[in-house]
Amino acid sequence: MVSILFLVVALFLLYAIIPSIAARWFGFGVFRKSRTRHEVAFTFDDGPDPIYTPQLLDLLKTYKIKAAFFVVGSKAERFPELILRMHQEGHLIGIHNYVHRSNWFLTPWTIRRHLDRSASFIENITGVRPVYYRPPWGLTNLFDFLLRQTFLIVLWSVMVGDWRSKGGSEAIKTRLLQKIQPGAVIVLHDSGETFGANRDAPLHTIQALDQVFPALLAKGYTCVRIDEMIPFQKPAIERKLSRKKRLLIYLWMQWEKAFHAVFHVRTIDRNNPFLNIRVCTYRGKTIQLTNGESIQKGDYVVELHFNNELLMQMATQARSSIHLAVQMIRATEQLLPQILEFIVHHPYRDKIKGLYGITMIYRGSRQLGFTVADLPKGLFSSCSKLYLRFLLYAVHPQGLQRLQTKTNLLIPKIIAISTNELMKRYPIDIQPKHSSQEMVFSSEHIFEGK
Incomplete structure (x- = not known):
């Protein structure tokens, strides 16, 4: 006993x-x-x-x-x-x-x-x-x-x-x-x-x-x-990049710089360069947004691009994929009011329907007001999938392992939010724009190469 x-x-x-x-x-x-x-x-x-x-x-x-x-x-x-x-x-x-x-x-x-x-x-x-x-x-x-x-x-x-x-x-x-x-x-x-x-x-x-x-x-x-x-912590095992992978990343970053230069993709905030943007004409199929609005072919949109070099640094320091997603959500949330201010001062402000992007890292975007939609099947979808999978291989802490597991989750999605929804969720004080130098760049220089 x-x-x-x-x-x-x-x-x-x-x-x-x-x-x-x-x-x-x-x-x-x-x-x-x-x-x-x-x-x-x-x-x-x-x-x-x-x-x-x-x-x-x-x-x-x-x-x-x-x-x-x-x-x-x-x-x-x-x-x-x-x-x-x-x-x-x-x-x-x-x-x-x-x-x-x-x-x-x-x-x-x-x-x-x-x-x-x-x-x-x-x-x-x-x-x-x-x-x-x-x-x-x-x-x-x-x-x-x-x-x-x-x-x-x-x-x-x-x-x-x-x-x-x-x-x-x-x-x-x-x-x-x-x-x-x-x-x-x-x-x-x-x-x-x-x-x-x-x-x-x-x-x-x-x-x-x-x-x-x-x-x-x-x-x-x-x-x-x-x-x-909670500060960033280095992973338990430091990510060691092979020469082949370092070369691929270098070439990728050079290609990205060239793409940004040709299509006039610019950083919205130099102090928080997580997102790059450009104003362009939407060319895809109609996107039905959760608030009842839609983005249709021919509408003007602000196209979103992650700063992949910064994203790679964040991924290297993140403790896990969940931690990386949290950091991405926070960085994006901080920039949305600035993007809205950019739209308000743009010459085509009355025509810009909203924000639009394609990504495989869309976890948590709904909490910011975005609609997450499937990318229509076709050549563009297949190319986007290959493009983003290569990018995931480059920037994710367990890139290769991630590609070999949960492949059903590695599908690019459309994320979009209307300008009206932005104004509702991220209200700003609209002040007159006194000079073009008050912004990081002039609105006219971020519209389809103008």
């Missing part, structure tokens, strides 16, 4: 206690704080809540702060409108399990099933599959570390017990201002329905933050999403 009890205790230590200590105390296999000097990240667990989450989102909007929400999957299914609002207002959405139960008492396959169900539901709403995960109470088990191929486990460095109402908002404010340091990841809660919490506790948290946010901003802190705090 004693030996059986000893075996049970030993297995529980191995399965639950030791992994949690390794993660919480030593940061093994998890992200819990950053080394940045002036940035902090606010994260919120246990929601969404129909009463307190909208109030919190209103407060974040007031101070123009982006946060991360680790949502309970079953609650997300009950309140999908709150998930959509989080996404539309620029917040990061992570997973806090499907139900709020400790991983100590769940089997690995149950956790995996709960995560996949939650992730799929959120992806159906937002178009983006979550890659960040925070286990309830921060308790991990031995097999959670195997999730790192799909999810990054995020814990915290600052916790102030805001799930209890004792002390009210003043106590929460005092603790936060005492504990927050550069690089901190702060865990708070926008729901009081979990075990051990007070139902009205989030109200005190929101009231405290209304005082904490201006105090932190006055001290020079910047509040960011956690994905902005």
Whole structure:
């Protein structure tokens, strides 16, 4: 009897206690704080809540702060409108399990099933599959570390017990201002329905933050999403390029420079040269956009081109293909308002129907408002496929292996968004253009070679 009890205790230590200590105390296999000097990240667990989450989102909007929400999957299914609002207002959405139960008492396959169900539901709403995960109470088990191929486990460095109402908002404010340091990841809660919490506790948290946010901003802190705090890391195995591949890449880049020169493809922002553009006449079949508009043959469009040299650098530094996709989405999102400003000041602004591009890396583009459509079969489609597959071989960290696996996913797609949808999603202050030198380049020099 004693030996059986000893075996049970030993297995529980191995399965639950030791992994949690390794993660919480030593940061093994998890992200819990950053080394940045002036940035902090606010994260919120246990929601969404129909009463307190909208109030919190209103407060974040007031101070123009982006946060991360680790949502309970079953609650997300009950309140999908709150998930959509989080996404539309620029917040990061992570997973806090499907139900709020400790991983100590769940089997690995149950956790995996709960995560996949939650992730799929959120992806159906937002178009983006979550890659960040925070286990309830921060308790991990031995097999959670195997999730790192799909999810990054995020814990915290600052916790102030805001799930209890004792002390009210003043106590929460005092603790936060005492504990927050550069690089901190702060865990708070926008729901009081979990075990051990007070139902009205989030109200005190929101009231405290209304005082904490201006105090932190006055001290020079910047509040960011956690994905902005996680730096690029070199892959475990440095990508070694053969002479043949280096020569192919060099020749490719020279061809690309010549193409840009001939067709007057230009960078929209020299400080963020991720996207190149040109205005041209659309020559393909009609594209039906999700907002009911369409781009038809003969319409003027802004054609999008990735900066493939920069993309190759990003791919080399990315930890995974998911991380690369996140970086691409962020870079594109930052440039869309500038592209809209370019359209507004273009001589043909009233004729430009929208943005258009062809790519195999379209994951997450729907969240930015793009329609993703199949490329019509034919010679152009076949050539585009060969072109983009070669490009993937050159720029992707596992280019050759990627080409040999999941070939059904390596199909070029059309991405497009109308000018009206851009204006709706990325409103800008339209100011008169005083001189052509205020833009990186003149609009007239980016239209079909003019």
